[in-house]
Amino acid sequence: xxxxxxxxxxxxxxxxxxxxxxxxxxxxxxxxxxxxxxxxxxxxxxxxxxxxxxxxxxxxxxxxxxxxxxxxxxxxxxxxxxxxxxxxxxxxxxxxxxxxxxxxxxxxxxxx
Amino acid sequence: xxxxxxxxxxxxxxxxxxxxxxxxxxxxxxxxxxxxxxxxxxxxxxxxxxxxxxxxxxxxxxxxxxxxxxxxxxxxxxxxxxxxxxxxxxxxxxxxxxxxxxxxxxxxxxxxxxxx
Numbered sequence: 001x002x003x004x005x006x007x008x009x010x011x012x013x014x015x016x017x018x019x020x021x022x023x024x025x026x027x028x029x030x031x032x033x034x035x036x037x038x039x040x041x042x043x044x045x046x047x048x049x050x051x052x053x054x055x056x057x058x059x060x061x062x063x064x065x066x067x068x069x070x071x072x073x074x075x076x077x078x079x080x081x082x083x084x085x086x087x088x089x090x091x092x093x094x095x096x097x098x099x100x101x102x103x104x105x106x107x108x109x110x111x112x
Numbered sequence: 113x114x115x116x117x118x119x120x121x122x123x124x125x126x127x128x129x130x131x132x133x134x135x136x137x138x139x140x141x142x143x144x145x146x147x148x149x150x151x152x153x154x155x156x157x158x159x160x161x162x163x164x165x166x167x168x169x170x171x172x173x174x175x176x177x178x179x180x181x182x183x184x185x186x187x188x189x190x191x192x193x194x195x196x197x198x199x200x201x202x203x204x205x206x207x208x209x210x211x212x213x214x215x216x217x218x219x220x221x222x223x224x225x226x227x228x
Contacts, residue, residue: 004154036219043116044155044203044219090154097215098143099168102154 002027002093006103013081014111021076021106023091033074034092034100035065044090050074061085086110114138116220118204124226125194132190133223137206144187145217146179147203148172155203161187162209194227201225 007022025031033050048059055067065076074091088107092100117136125131137144142163147155158177159169163184173179176194181187191198201224205217 041221043221044205046216046218049216092154097209098145098160099157100147100155100217101157104152104154 002031002095002101004091004093004101004103006089006091006106008106009104010107010109012109012111015083016080018077018079019081019085019108021089021091021108023074023076023103025072025074025091025093027072027093027095029095032094032097033065033067034094035059035063035074035076036090036092036102038088038090038105040087047076047089081108081110083110083112116204116206116218118202118220118223120223121221122224122226124228126228127196128193130190130192131194131225132188133202133204133225135187135189135204135206135220137186137204138208138218141206141208141218142184143207143209143215143217144181145205145207146187146189147205149201149203149222150199158189191225194225196227199225199227 003026005024013019035047036044038044047063048057050057050067058064063078088105090105091103119134145160146158149155158173161181176192179189201222203222205219207215207217209215
């Protein structure tokens with residue numbers, strides 16, 4: 001069975017600083033990997049996804065993530081954050097093409 | 113494209129009552145999913161439909177839960193004899209599935225259920 005661990009529950013960061021959100025997964029088969037963002041009072045929105053091919057995936061709003069198969073990780077990064085990036089971020093994995101398994105989430109708070 | 117909509121947005125009920133939630137997916141999306149999210153946790157998969165067929169149900173979906181998608185469009189999730197442990201955010205998502213590369217799940221804003 002697949003599972004996801006988000007290593008940081010809360011990440012405070014100053015505006016224009018870089019941020020990295022860590023995600024590790026466990027699975028016995030090949031997986032698809034996703035990062036979603038949830039802004040206050042809004043639904044989950046896809047930031048990026050890894051299906052196959054290049055291990056560096058670029059998403060919306062300047063985010064990128066790198067798939068590392070040997071370390072079973074899919075960390076999310078942004079080189080310079082804005083106040084508007086304050087949100088909760090969820091890493092998800094799928095062994096098939098329908099069921100997403102989510103981590104517990106990382107709350108990012110961007111301060112001026 | 114108006115996105116996935118869910119109604120009601122909030123529901124407060126007393127223990128033992130039945131509740132029903134509705135999800136309207138993005139038009140022409142052939143897949144529809146239900147997830148449950150409790151405080152401090154990520155969403156957990158409950159069930160999904162391809163068109164009107166319900167193809168998988170999680171063990172989380174006890175006999176008190178039933179989901180339908182009668183014409184392959186909107187879906188309903190009913191909880192009978194609600195318990196306090198049912199209090200959660202119920203999320204609906206939809207996707208279009210010609211291939212895995214295009215199969216992105218788009219989520220609605222959720223229905224928050226509080227069982228007193």
